[in-house]
Amino acid sequence: AQKVTQAQTEISVVEKEDVTLDCVYETRDTTYYLFWYKQPPSGELVFLIRRNSFDEQNEISGRYSWNFQKSTSSFNFTITASQVVDSAVYFCALSEASGTYKYIFGTGTRLKVLA
C-alpha cells in the first residue's frame, strides 16, 4: 500500500534561515511519482514539483530545491533564505503508476517564517 509521512507537523524559522521539509514515502511499485504542493494562508493548493521514480537528480528552482533519494524513500524539500511569503502548509504526495489512479497526500507541514 502507498503511504506518505510528513513527520514535521509545524516548523518555525526566522527569515533568511534555510529550512528542510521532510517527506518519506512507501510504495511497492517501481514506477511512481512524487509531488510537492504549497497551501498558503489564502487556502488554495499550488503545485510545485513532480518527480518520477527513475529520475533521482536533485532539482533547484530559485530558492527551492528538492532532494530525492530512493535508498531512503525520501523526497525532501529545502527552502534557502526563507521569506515571510514562504509561510504555508506544504504537502508531499505520491502516486503509483500501476492500477488505481490514486494520489495519496501526506498530512502536511506548516511552515512559519518569522520576520
Next chain:
Amino acid sequence: NAGVTQTPKFQVLKTGQSMTLQCAQDMNHEYMSWYRQDPGMGLRLIHYSVGAGITDQGEVPNGYNVSRSTTEDFPLRLLSAAPSQTSVYFCASSYSGHNYGYTFGSGTRLTVV
C-alpha cells in the same frame, strides 16, 4: 482561463439535508478528483474520474456520489449531510491523470450542524 471553478465557497447545512458541490474546469483535462481536507489528516480522496462517464471511489467515498456527464463538470453530491462531513472540499483536475500535477479549485468550506 478560469482553471478549476468551485461553487459555492461556503455552505452551512443542517443534518440530513442534501446538496451538490459544483466543479467545472476549462482546460480539457480528462482527470478530475474530489478531496476533503480535515485538520491533521491532509487531503483524502473521495471520488475521482478518468474521463466522461467513468468514475471510481477513493479512500472516503461513503455519503458522497459523483457523476461525470461531460469533460468539464464533476459535481459532488452529499446525499444526507452529517456533522462528520464538515470539512473543506477541493476539486482538482489534471491533464493526464495521477502522474501529473493537479490544478486545484479554491475550495468549498462546508459546515454541517
